[in-house]
Amino acid sequence: MSPVGECITAFIFGSVVGLLVQRSRFCNTAALRDAMLFKTYRNTKALLVAMMILTLGFTTFLTFGDGKPLHFDVGLNQVMGLFLFGIGMVLAGACTVSTWVKAGEGNIGAVWALLFTFIGMFLFSLLWSFSYWPPAPGTMSGEPNLAGLQLGYANAATLQEKTGIPAVVFGLVQFAVLLAIYRAIRRKETAAEHAKAPAGQGAGAASAGAVASRND
Numbered sequence: 001m002s003p004v005g006e007c008i009t010a011f012i013f014g015s016v017v018g019l020l021v022q023r024s025r026f027c028n029t030a031a032l033r034d035a036m037l038f039k040t041y042r043n044t045k046a047l048l049v050a051m052m053i054l055t056l057g058f059t060t061f062l063t064f065g066d067g068k069p070l071h072f073d074v075g076l077n078q079v080m081g082l083f084l085f086g087i088g089m090v091l092a093g094a095c096t097v098s099t100w101v102k103a104g105e106g107n108i109g110a111v112w113a114l115l116f117t118f119i120g121m122f123l124f125s126l127l128w129s130f131s132y133w134p135p136a137p138g139t140m141s142g143e144p145n146l147a148g149l150q151l152g153y154a155n156a157a158t159l160q161e162k163t164g165i166p167a168v169v170f171g172l173v174q175f176a177v178l179l180a181i182y183r184a185i186r187r188k189e190t191a192a193e194h195a196k197a198p199a200g201q202g203a204g205a206a207s208a209g210a211v212a213s214r215n216d
Contacts, residue, residue, distance in 0.1 A: 027094055045186075
């Protein structure tokens, strides 16, 4: 495909995804925040379904397609980074995806959040380049590399490499766990609906009785 064709395809795909996200009001932050604070699970269920599809598709591609296992850094750096990113999402009131949507809708706070996201990414790129370019032998050796700000091990092997078990098996296990969480949420919602139904019916019956007595 030519560069122009790639740009057109990317524009169409991005526009469709943006429209779906904007109309559905999907947000990763809301998926967790609403479930914990407000006990509503609309975005949570959508996130679980997306994770199930992606997990099964990705691990199947790794096992039967041309995908290659990724070597990645594992350590406290991930915990710290995810924690800080979560704080940023809560303060911004949205994840990165919905921040783009809100910025497009004219939300000034979302524009500021995007601006400082870019600044943070730029500063991190400078730090990353300083630590990894040119490639440092210590970074690629698998040994602890505190100087490289890893706080863990570089190029950690994946489970399928360590155990010899196909990636799709781990994908199926994760799929089953996510499905169990989804079903538990649905059972909780169903129980809440059943608990509200008698109260609503009782109130309706009382109102009907009051109207009938006034008519008499």
